Amino acid sequence: MKKILLIAASAALVLASCAKIEHFQAPTAGDDASISFGVYAGRTTNTKATYGDITTANLSSSQDGFGVFAYYTQTTDWASAAASATPNFMYNQQVRNISSYAESPSDYTAAKYPSGWYYTPIKYWPNGQNSTAYEAAATSADKISFFAYAPQIATVNTVPATGQGITAMSANTANGAPTLNFTVPTKAEEQIDLLWANPVLNATKQALSGRVAFTFKHALSKLNIQVRAVVDDLTGATSNLPTDNGDDTVDQGETWIILESLTLTANGTKSGTLTLDGAASAPSWTSVSGNTAIEYGEDSFTATAVKTANSKTGFKVTETATDLNSTKSPMIIPATITAGGFIITANYWVITKDSALNGGFSTIQNNITKTSAAAVTFDAGKKYNIIVNLGLNSVDFNVTEVTDWAVDSSTEYHLPQNNS
DSSP states (O other), X not given: OOOOEEEEEEEEEOOSSOEEEEEEEOXXXXXXXXXXXXXXXXXXXXXXXXXXXXXHHHHHHBSSOEEXXXXXXXXXXXXXXXXXXXXXXXXEEEEEEGGGOSXXXXXXXXXXXXXXXXOSSOOBOOOSSOOTXXXXXXXXXXXXXXXXXXXXXXXXXXXXXXXXXXXXEOOTTXXXXXXXXXXXXXXXXXXXXXXXXXXXXXXXXXXXXXOXXXXXXXXXXXXXXXXXXXXXXXXXXXXXXXXXXXXXXXOTTOEEEEEEEEEEEEEEEEEEEEETTOOSSSOEEEEEEEEEEEEEOGGGSOGGGEEEETTEEEEEEOSSOEESOTXXXXXXXXXXXXXXXXXXXXXXXXXXXXXXXXXXXXXXXXXXXXXXXXXXXXXXXXXXXXXXXXXXXXXXXXXXXXXXXXXXXXXXXXXXXXXX
16 A cells, blocks of 8 residues: 555634624613623524534524633733732623523523623623722722633533543632633544633723624634545546445445544644733643544544445545545644654555455555654644545556577477488
8 A cells, every 4th residue: 555645734714713702881771880791693503512613603502602701900900910810700700692591591681681692690890989899999990801711611621521621720719811721632523612812901881882892713723634545646636546336335346445543643732721811812822731642433524424335334535635524623732743743543444346356355454654754833723634645556567578488408300210
């Protein structure tokens, strides 16, 4: 078999601004205006957004929603207050759209939540009147700084399993911007699209029509795995596999490639700490370590691509680059992986129907590993197409020559014998 080829191509940035989330003051009379959240997005059927890509639409319909940390710093700006500030106004507050509830919460009213985004207990803007809870100063310039992430996790270290996903978050007594500890899940179908938002700092009580916007961004890098057969041509420009008539059976003379499993390993991208300060355009990751290892098997292939050939089940590989499963793509913590640290192993079968053989098939198993020859950089918010070429060399025959007969000796026979 020809060696497996790996191409890591950076695709266009997808959903750099995944969702525009806004919180705004509810249109109620008086100075006790509540803080409400809103998102401008289409409605879809109720879904969990924990696994797979988060979009504006499914964030609106998600039962998870997003989490908010809020710090009341009185008249002090966040830059000066951060070192000693704690999330004393909201702590990991879940915010969900009312459309994600089978039944409206008992305390929900459109007046309190005009945009349909619900959370409890409801909070109010500092309004310059002394408050025993937050000691609001006698000024309208009292400030709140907001931080957010998605999907919201109520209890850490539980989704999708112990030690995976969001495994810890800073305590409600911790000083400074909130942090999340995150570990990449091991199964392709359990990947979590972790989002962070540029914080809204030093927000003050606004007019009823005022808006304070959250813009969510992807905190991870997404890897879209594709496979294709490359036969007798490294570029894949020509097609040499016998034509498949499409009847879902291996017919006489046809060759099928069945990918049984594929494992991707990305060193130094497994676990890290995300700080939600968002001061820069990129997410703030620290203490990133460990090796991500994600396996694709029958459960995580695209359902329509799982085929059975000669008792072998897996992803049917053709000469067209095809997603293993575009809805269940690996996500890793952004990093620069050193040479040899990005590894792909493919276990696949090459099956040819040949009625002349005992059993009627030629069945060859291949297990091939390819490592990156150079360093590879993965950036947050970017999707990378990783094309795995399963190279095949056809067995070809050629006649170079037919060797001439070699003359060993010469003997003469005279018939009839001549007499002298």
